[in-house]
Amino acid sequence: EAGVTQFPSHSVIEKGQTVTLRCDPISGHDNLYWYRRVMGKEIKFLLHFVKESKQDESGMPNNRFLAERTGGTYSTLKVQPAELEDSGVYFCASSQARANTGELFFGEGSRLTVL
Amino acid sequence: GESVGLHLPTLSVQEGDNSIINCAYSNSASDYFIWYKQESGKGPQFIIDIRSNMDKRQGQRVTVLLNKTVKHLSLQIAATQPGDSAVYFCAEKFGGGSNYKLTFGKGTLLTVNP
Numbered sequence: 001e002a003g004v005t006q007f008p009s010h011s012v013i014e015k016g017q018t019v020t021l022r023c024d025p026i027s028g029h030d031n032l033y034w035y036r037r038v039m040g041k042e043i044k045f046l047l048h049f050v051k052e053s054k055q056d057e058s059g060m061p062n063n064r065f066l067a068e069r070t071g072g073t074y075s076t077l078k079v080q081p082a083e084l085e086d087s088g089v090y091f092c093a094s095s096q097a098r099a100n101t102g103e104l105f106f107g108e109g110s111r112l113t114v115l
Numbered sequence: 116g117e118s119v120g121l122h123l124p125t126l127s128v129q130e131g132d133n134s135i136i137n138c139a140y141s142n143s144a145s146d147y148f149i150w151y152k153q154e155s156g157k158g159p160q161f162i163i164d165i166r167s168n169m170d171k172r173q174g175q176r177v178t179v180l181l182n183k184t185v186k187h188l189s190l191q192i193a194a195t196q197p198g199d200s201a202v203y204f205c206a207e208k209f210g211g212g213s214n215y216k217l218t219f220g221k222g223t224l225l226t227v228n229p
Binding site for chain 2: 004030031033035041042043044045048050055056091093097101102103104105106107108109
């Protein structure tokens with residue numbers, strides 16, 4: 001079974017440009033999460049989808065970030081316009097609805113570098 | 116507020132020694148905790164978890180201890196190997212049902228010297 005896949009693995013853009021990150025969760029996982037890790041710091045929660053609905057977007061930094069999950073399958077996270085402080089690794093994770101545990105299955109991340 | 120922190124940001128051990136990584140958490144209501152391992156260029160990988168109704172759980176070469184009195188979590192790695200070198204994060208679960216998330220600490224960089 002395929003795990004969580006993310007694309008691109010690395011993106012280098014200039015300040016002011018737009019980047020869209022994509023996440024394909026594990027098939028059948030209704031929960032989809034976006035997290036971000038800025039260099040040397042903790043993994044910070046951004047938002048949580050249950051199917052196509054945003055359950056919790058309390059971690060989204062500002063309105064330059066837009067996440068979507070049309071159809072409840074894959075998700076995109078768009079940053080527009082990108083700023084220097086947006087650099088970091090963006091992780092996507094998924095889990096089954098009402099899982100017995102709280103384990104999240106993570107992708108390998110999309111590294112974003114804003115110059 | 117929500118916070119999961121670590122006592123030691125870095126830990127260097129000799130191959131074959133045992134490693135102990137510590138974590139303090141703040142949410143007394145959290146019922147589930149996880150340790151993740153993140154290797155360079157990879158995503159966090161599940162190591163071991165523990166529910167709040169337990170105080171110890173063992174896996175293969177790893178043991179997690181939970182002390183709810185002082186809100187402390189630790190990960191013990193026996194006979195540490197070079198392949199164990201990575202950043203280790205503890206995480207606690209907030210919420211329940213389908214509305215839950217994990218909150219992570221800063222991580223501890225474990226370096227295993229051959």
